[in-house]
Amino acid sequence: MTIDLRSDTLTVPTPGMREAMMAAPVGDDVYAEDPTVNELERRTAELFGHEAGLFCATGSLANLLGVRMLVEPGQEVLCDVSAHIARAEMGAHAAVHGLTMRTMPSVRGRLELDRVAELLSPSAGPHLVSTAAVAVENTHNFGGGTVQPLEQLAAVGELCHANGVGYHLDGARLWNAHVASGVSLASYGALFDTISVCFSKGLGAPVGSVLVTSAANVARARVQRKRLGGGWRQAGMLAAAALYALDHHIDRLAEDHTAARVLAEAISGQAPAAVDLAAVETNIVVVGTGERAAGPVAAAAAEQGVRVSALGPHMIRAVTHLGVTAEECAQAGKVLGSLLA
Numbered sequence: 001m002t003i004d005l006r007s008d009t010l011t012v013p014t015p016g017m018r019e020a021m022m023a024a025p026v027g028d029d030v031y032a033e034d035p036t037v038n039e040l041e042r043r044t045a046e047l048f049g050h051e052a053g054l055f056c057a058t059g060s061l062a063n064l065l066g067v068r069m070l071v072e073p074g075q076e077v078l079c080d081v082s083a084h085i086a087r088a089e090m091g092a093h094a095a096v097h098g099l100t101m102r103t104m105p106s107v108r109g110r111l112e113l114d115r116v117a118e119l120l121s122p123s124a125g126p127h128l129v130s131t132a133a134v135a136v137e138n139t140h141n142f143g144g145g146t147v148q149p150l151e152q153l154a155a156v157g158e159l160c161h162a163n164g165v166g167y168h169l170d171g172a173r174l175w176n177a178h179v180a181s182g183v184s185l186a187s188y189g190a191l192f193d194t195i196s197v198c199f200s201k202g203l204g205a206p207v208g209s210v211l212v213t214s215a216a217n218v219a220r221a222r223v224q225r226k227r228l229g230g231g232w233r234q235a236g237m238l239a240a241a242a243l244y245a246l247d248h249h250i251d252r253l254a255e256d257h258t259a260a261r262v263l264a265e266a267i268s269g270q271a272p273a274a275v276d277l278a279a280v281e282t283n284i285v286v287v288g289t290g291e292r293a294a295g296p297v298a299a300a301a302a303e304q305g306v307r308v309s310a311l312g313p314h315m316i317r318a319v320t321h322l323g324v325t326a327e328e329c330a331q332a333g334k335v336l337g338s339l340l341a
């Protein structure tokens, strides 16, 4: 049997989720008449204390729209050098919306007030690009599931708002940050102008993200979503999966975090240099392959039934999720540990 730790997007809908999808009342969402989509948007916005939400096919689309609500073509958004919006969205913000990005170095994706303050140039005049928004990722994916400390998030938020600069949160795994830190969703919500959250990662829905922001922004984002071909019709069956996930799959993320720790400890038992146990904060484990190239190590693991992602020349990422048990993670850790010992 394969233990697939390449990503938490690999989850498939549970039987209960499938039942909820089958039972969902639906309508035409381009007419804003799908009651299940409307319910998901309302509930998600409420969790974050925002006015409204917009259900989108992907997190990339929710980020694309969220950032665009804050930044005009020719202006810049600041983010860290390994941010998903900068590295993993195929240049969409530039290619589609004409925005530029300036990126900051970071340690494991962690936001730092000083770095933001150094680059922030609101109303930069006729010679320089003006900063219109700062974007932060929580948890940070390529950083290894890093939880952003609330004080730093709040301090950067104050700086942004004092300078009339927007503040976007890529919260694809904000649910994991919330469960790991105990910070309420409303406390995170209060800091940002626009937030994207994913339902298709650890929450286990097949598809979908929601952008939450003001009602006025959602009205504008809805037009732009349609323009990009992202208007959809009876999407309520997908929204039902997301609603089911809100009710049943948030608290259980703690199990994924425990499983990640089990995995990391099993690896470090045989190959102590390969993982930094203190850096395992949520459901992502970054494994260093030392002198060895990551690709062949991942391939050797796959032959033994453990699938992981080679994300850098000497870096492997393993992600726990509702499709794998802690026992399987212990087993996977033994396989990886013995390959790296």
Ligand SMILES: *Cc1c(COP(=O)(O)O)cnc(C)c1O
Pocket (backbone or CB within 6 Å): 057, 058, 059, 060, 061, 063, 084, 085, 137, 140, 141, 170, 172, 173, 198, 201, 209
């Ligand atoms: C997965 C992810 C997204 C969204 O990805 P899609 O594949 O477009 O749904 C956005 N941000 C981060 C940090 C992610 O990990």
